[in-house]
Amino acid sequence: MISNNQKSAIADSRPVRSASTYSGGVGVDRDDLWESHADWWIAGFTEGADPEYEEQILPLAAAELAGYDRVLDVGCGDGQISRLLARLGARTVVGIDPTWNQIAVAGERAGGPTFARAGAAALPFADESFDAVVACLVFEHIRDVDSAIAEVARVLRPGGRFAFFLNHPLLQTPNSGWIDDQVLDPPEQYWRIGPYLIEDETIEQVEQGVFIPFIHRPMSRYLNTLIDNGLLLERMEEPAPPAGFLARAAEYEAAATIPRLLYLRTTKFAGR
Numbered sequence: 001m002i003s004n005n006q007k008s009a010i011a012d013s014r015p016v017r018s019a020s021t022y023s024g025g026v027g028v029d030r031d032d033l034w035e036s037h038a039d040w041w042i043a044g045f046t047e048g049a050d051p052e053y054e055e056q057i058l059p060l061a062a063a064e065l066a067g068y069d070r071v072l073d074v075g076c077g078d079g080q081i082s083r084l085l086a087r088l089g090a091r092t093v094v095g096i097d098p099t100w101n102q103i104a105v106a107g108e109r110a111g112g113p114t115f116a117r118a119g120a121a122a123l124p125f126a127d128e129s130f131d132a133v134v135a136c137l138v139f140e141h142i143r144d145v146d147s148a149i150a151e152v153a154r155v156l157r158p159g160g161r162f163a164f165f166l167n168h169p170l171l172q173t174p175n176s177g178w179i180d181d182q183v184l185d186p187p188e189q190y191w192r193i194g195p196y197l198i199e200d201e202t203i204e205q206v207e208q209g210v211f212i213p214f215i216h217r218p219m220s221r222y223l224n225t226l227i228d229n230g231l232l233l234e235r236m237e238e239p240a241p242p243a244g245f246l247a248r249a250a251e252y253e254a255a256a257t258i259p260r261l262l263y264l265r266t267t268k269f270a271g272r
């Protein structure tokens with residue numbers, strides 16, 4: 001969000017997040033927010049609509065997951081990553097998501113994968129049934145992170161890969177953003193980081209009338225839970241925002257050195 005105040009901030013995680021609070025709506029349960037706003041995600045971030053997916057996320061997912069045969073896409077949304085993996089030649093691709101309005105569109109868009117309605121904390125699959133698991137911008141919406149990561153580890157075969165994409169937990173905290181402080185003399189520009197150590201759920205207004213729940217956690221919370229479940233870190237990427245994103249607003253260019261995406265490649269411990 002870019003404001004015209006003297007002190008202005010681009011509070012832009014992915015999507016652009018602002019700190020507006022959710023006052024509720026008649027008949028709208030907090031747990032139904034993804035259901036109510038699935039069309040916002042599908043229209044704005046899939047099928048070529050979003051430069052960060054097109055220029056950064058999908059190519060990275062393709063590079064990280066090419067060659068795996070049985071792949072699970074946790075929180076698959078409309079299935080854009082699942083379809084990519086099917087195009088790359090994976091024999092079995094399964095996408096799961098608890099939101100009917102995402103899974104229904106995934107089913108319509110088809111493209112080879114199988115889609116099912118399920119949440120990450122209770123995956124309806126046998127132990128060690130996948131060679132790779134991917135979760136892209138999903139865990140920041142999952143409350144029960146311990147069960148969800150344990151489930152990923154359970155369904156992955158030893159030596160299998162978990163490709164984990166997150167909004168950068170350190171740099172994209174709630175209330176983070178680019179500050180152009182014209183009150184100071186001389187004026188100062190900097191990236192503000194919101195409360196980092198506090199694990200917290202906020203309902204954020206990502207667009208006029210669109211409210212999405214986000215759960216912030218410190219990076220150590222994710223890393224230690226992965227390690228506790230035998231998912232060992234092999235590689236970490238913090239790519240700069242891609243050109244197509246930066247071109248969308250002059251203010252984005254100012255924050256070009258602040259990564260929005262964190263990618264962690266982990267491998268399930270295979271024993272000695």
Ligand SMILES: C[S@@+](CC[C@H](N)C(=O)[O-])C[C@H]1O[C@@H](n2cnc3c(N)ncnc32)[C@H](O)[C@@H]1O
Binds near residue numbers: 120
């Ligand atoms: C930002 S979208 C990302 C969709 C997809 N991974 C992609 O990259 O296009 C987040 C998705 O997480 C799903 N989600 C929310 N809570 C979840 C849960 N407990 N388990 C699995 N997915 C969940 C939402 O329904 C939504 O489709």
